[in-house]
Amino acid sequence: MMEVLIPILVMCSIASGLAVLLAVADKYIASYGECKLIINKDTEITVEGGDTLLSYLIDNEIYMPSACGGKGTCGYCKLKVLEGGGTVLPTETPFLTKHDIAQAVRLACQVKVKKDVELGIPDDLLAAQQFKTVIEIIEDLTHDIKRIVFKLIDPEKIEFKAGQYVQFCIPETTEYRAYSVASQPSIADRIELMIRHIPGGLCSGYVHECLEEGDEIFLTGAYGDFYLREESTKDIICVAGGCGMAPIRSIVKHLHEKGSTRKITYFFGARQKRDLFCTEELRAIEKEFPNFKYIPALSEPISEDDWDGEVGLITATMQKHMKHDENQEAYLCGPPPMLEAAVKVLTAKGVSKSDIYYDEF
Numbered sequence: 001m002m003e004v005l006i007p008i009l010v011m012c013s014i015a016s017g018l019a020v021l022l023a024v025a026d027k028y029i030a031s032y033g034e035c036k037l038i039i040n041k042d043t044e045i046t047v048e049g050g051d052t053l054l055s056y057l058i059d060n061e062i063y064m065p066s067a068c069g070g071k072g073t074c075g076y077c078k079l080k081v082l083e084g085g086g087t088v089l090p091t092e093t094p095f096l097t098k099h100d101i102a103q104a105v106r107l108a109c110q111v112k113v114k115k116d117v118e119l120g121i122p123d124d125l126l127a128a129q130q131f132k133t134v135i136e137i138i139e140d141l142t143h144d145i146k147r148i149v150f151k152l153i154d155p156e157k158i159e160f161k162a163g164q165y166v167q168f169c170i171p172e173t174t175e176y177r178a179y180s181v182a183s184q185p186s187i188a189d190r191i192e193l194m195i196r197h198i199p200g201g202l203c204s205g206y207v208h209e210c211l212e213e214g215d216e217i218f219l220t221g222a223y224g225d226f227y228l229r230e231e232s233t234k235d236i237i238c239v240a241g242g243c244g245m246a247p248i249r250s251i252v253k254h255l256h257e258k259g260s261t262r263k264i265t266y267f268f269g270a271r272q273k274r275d276l277f278c279t280e281e282l283r284a285i286e287k288e289f290p291n292f293k294y295i296p297a298l299s300e301p302i303s304e305d306d307w308d309g310e311v312g313l314i315t316a317t318m319q320k321h322m323k324h325d326e327n328q329e330a331y332l333c334g335p336p337p338m339l340e341a342a343v344k345v346l347t348a349k350g351v352s353k354s355d356i357y358y359d360e361f
């Protein structure tokens with residue numbers, strides 16, 4: 001048995017050693033000369049080949065979304081590589097659907113530039129900017145969620161749609177994380193985020209343990225297809241849990257400011273009373289804005305909570321309060337299992353799948 005295994009093991013170590021050597025040689029020795037990045041057929045950027053598309057785009061102030069520092073583990077940095085990108089790599093396939101591959105979609109952090117490359121980048125991504133900001137306020141919303149207010153320094157104003165997100169650049173790293181904007185678009189000179197502490201988390205750990213008022217932080221954005229469809233006249237169902245509050249708060253405050261006549265029902269799921277936040281603010285909006293209703297539910301209230309509101313999963317509360325009506329659209333934000341269960345209730349209540357928008361986190 002050992003006589004068979006030893007040559008195989010030797011071959012494997014030689015092969016992996018060669019692969020490492022080739023990768024090192026490719027990085028430090030190979031020279032690809034000047035390469036052109038041609039974007040949407042109208043913009044050309046000349047780079048010295050050898051690095052990834054993502055690095056060149058960020059160097060040239062094209063702020064592609066990226067939540068893993070280019071490690072190929074978040075799948076955010078998608079764009080179309082129409083020419084010159086080579087074959088799709090095994091590191092990309094977990095993030096690409098068959099439709100993506102047919103449309104030449106690739107992960108910018110995995111495509112190395114070795115010759116001229118033709119790219120298709122949506123206009124909204126090209127419009128994303130980097131913002132130098134200063135931290136104005138940090139406050140606790142719950143035992144594990146902080147509200148952070150960033151004052152924009154350069155540029156001084158941001159345009160975004162209620163529901164979209166920005167990326168937080170973690171100081172002294174090349175890593176970014178996505179956070180939904182919790183403030184409404186009319187506040188253009190500040191960005192509010194709500195950030196939950198994930199134990200061991202790089203960014204949320206930094207925010208909860210190191211970030212201080214007065215610190216300078218870079219944000220990029222705005223991004224995302226999860227935003228309020230303003231042209232619609234349908235009634236609105238919002239469903240959120242945890243920091244899913246952030247984009248829904250932005251949507252509700254925006255609709256309130258605009259004096260929308262659409263009926264809005266907001267279901268918020270939390271475990272215990274200590275996980276509820278923004279309650280007074282939402283109750284105040286409810287008083288001024290009769291077409292808005294806020295319905296929180298606690299899944300595991302404890303006796304000290306003295307809770308006389310809805311108890312159980314948020315989906316049970318939706319089931320109880322929602323009427324069957326096709327004239328509704330829904331905005332959902334929270335962990336994937338909650339979203340999955342909420343979609344089932346919504347479709348059973350007549351909401352078309354094409355009228356359900358969601359962000360998972």
Ligand SMILES: Cc1cc2nc3c(=O)[nH]c(=O)nc-3n(C[C@H](O)[C@H](O)[C@H](O)COP(=O)(O)OP(=O)(O)OC[C@H]3O[C@@H](n4cnc5c(N)ncnc54)[C@H](O)[C@@H]3O)c2cc1C
Binds near residue numbers: 197199201243247360
């Ligand atoms: C569009 C979008 C909007 C988002 N908006 C918000 C927001 O408004 N507020 C907010 O707090 N977060 C939000 N997130 C999540 C956020 O981007 C980060 O993923 C989160 O803060 C964790 O980053 P980290 O660097 O602290 O943890 P990492 O260093 O990335 O992860 C550390 C460990 O924690 C695990 N982990 C990561 N996320 C979670 C999680 N949610 N629950 C349990 N374990 C986890 C990872 O698998 C890893 O093992 C959003 C995500 C997306 C995609």
Ligand code: FES
Binds near residue numbers: 069071073077107109
């Ligand atoms: S940046 Fe995360 S997959 Fe490309």
